[in-house]
Amino acid sequence: MLSLLVGGFYGDEGKGKIASYLAIRDSPEIIVRTGSINAGHTVVYNGEKWKIRIIPSGFLSKTTTLMLAPGSLTSLEEFFKEIKITDTENRIFIDRHVGIITQKEIQDERTDENLIKNVGSTGQGVGYAESRRVLRVLKLAKDYVELEKFLTDVPESVISALGKGKDVQVEGTQGTFLSLYHGEYPFVTSRNTTSSGILSEVGIGPKYVNEVIVVFKAFVTRVGNGYLEGELSPDEADKLGLVESGTVTGRRRRVAPFNIKLAKESVKINSATQVAITKIDSIFKDSYRVREYQKLPSEAKRWLDDVENELGVPITLIGTGEDTLDIIDLRNEKVGK
Incomplete structure (x- = not known):
């Protein structure tokens, strides 16, 4: 079975938490990461915290093989740093077509006034690397001797595993409305971040997909420029306890209430079969670290019911705290998983 995780808003929805939880609970044969080093994921488990940008967030499953999709991009520095802090050197593989970001792309991007000041780029060189890939001048993983032992054919590996009845998890990047x-x-990222774009980065077709899990947060956040409907002032966000900063840049995230209109559009664009909602404890404080649905406060359950009815897709995973296991898992009850 292939499960695909997609960010539903503008990124920062908690995909890393959901990915790490599913990895621990389901122990998939393979987890594939798409995207690049401009999108960070935070994983918290048993008192430890990892901030990673390219290694799959499901690395906590020790029996799972980890892979970087051919459409992804990384720098050598970030790749080797993260395999060390996650202790995954013996089970991480990288497709030979992965693009490699160098200091040239990073410096060129950081001196691009339009990208940095107007668009609000993270300045990690990803946009410039993507443009050079399009121009056929970017070097790929296969061009680097130091990556030789990690090289593999990701599409072939994924399709082979699925053919044997194994589970595969694909981690998307950023969020639908940064596509x-x-x-x-122009207030977007340099790739297609929807489910269809994620599949193309991996190199597999839609017939292989069993579940598309779109991840939302109980409120909307955005880093960088661009319109944010219902945006709260910093003071309003402070009073509500909705203060967050980006994993990669450290910039304060802009905040707005949950947007059901955007959520419905995201469900439609991504062909969602399930929905995960994280940080419900930020809105309903008595939900903190609750792991059983019946123990949620009644107002939280009413809100979730209303959202589910509006979306027309089952909410199967509910995040209630920082730790990977602070999850209410309703998959058995709602989709028979």
Whole structure:
């Protein structure tokens, strides 16, 4: 079975938490990461915290093989740093077509006034690397001797595992409305971040997909420029306890209430079969670290019911705290998983 995780808003929805939880609970044969080093994931488990940008967040499953999709991009520095802090050197593989970001792309991007000041780029060189890939001048993983032992054919590995009845988890990047094609251009990222774009980065077709899990947060956040409907002032966000900063840049995230209109559009664009909602404890404080649905406060359950009815897709995973296991898992009850 292949499960695909997609960010439902503008990124920062808690995909890393959901990915790490599913990895621990389901122990998939393979987890594939798409995207690049401009999108960070935070994983908290048993008192430890990892901030990672390219290694799959499901690395906590020790029996799972980890892979970087051919459409992804990394720098050598970040790749080797993260395999060390996650202790995954013996089970991480990288497709030979992964693009490699160098200091040239990083410096060129950081001196691009339009990207940094107007668009609000993270300045990690990803946009410039993508443009050079399009121009056929970017070097790929296969061009680096130091990556030789990690090289593999990711599409072949994934399709082979699925053919044997194994589970595969694919981690998307950022969020639907940062998509180069479906977001508010030009305030978008340099790739298609929807389910269809994620599949193309991995190199597999839609017939292999069993579940598309779209991840939302109980409120909306955005880093960088661009319109954010219902945006709260910093003071309002402070009073509500909704203060967050980006994993990669450390920039304060802009905040707005949950947007059901955007959520419905995201469900439609991504062909969602399940929905995960994280940080419900930030809105309903008595939900903190609750792991059983019946123990949620009644107002939280009413809100979740209303959202589920509006979306027309089952909410199967509910995040109630920082730790990977602070999850209410309703998959058995709602989709028979």
